[in-house]
Amino acid sequence: MEKSTMTQQTEEVLDLINGTFDSEDAKEILRNLFEYKINYHKLRNFNSQIRFGEQDDHSLERALELKQALGQMIEFFGKEQSKAYKITAKVVIEPIAD
Template sequence: MNETEKIVLIDGTFLCKEAKEILTSVLTTKINFHQMKNFSSHELFGKDDVIAKKRIPALKKEMQKVQSILQKAEEKNKHLIISSEIKIALTDNLDA
């Protein structure tokens, strides 16, 4: 594996309905992941997962941005170009 690998997750032009399905699915999945992580932390350790507690509101804010963009696109009868790349690198540090 190189220092950093890149994976193309999303790359294309989408109708508003398609873009909404894709983007809300990705963000909802991430929100649910952090909610479950926080729930597990409560069950196992009796305290919040600090990272999850920070990420949940940040992701919800991003969801609001997406909804605003989608609304503008619908009003203007536009399609959306979406590209998303995931970068993966190895590390010894959890906070990297």
């Protein structure tokens, strides 16, 4: 059995988004990513409240940061008049030593 690329490297870089999009598609793609992450943290907080009887402060803080970033993104597209945007988003995965 061969080792996967992930286990041979100390870091893995993946393209999440890499392309040129018209204004509406660019806004929709980014809005969906932000909303997905916001909902993830809301659900994580809800689960913490149900399971442990306490809120997940990290998730609440992160959801707030993401909502602010979403607002900035919406504001950006409200001001810009370009017909197309190049969007690049990379994901870096790094193992953390125990």
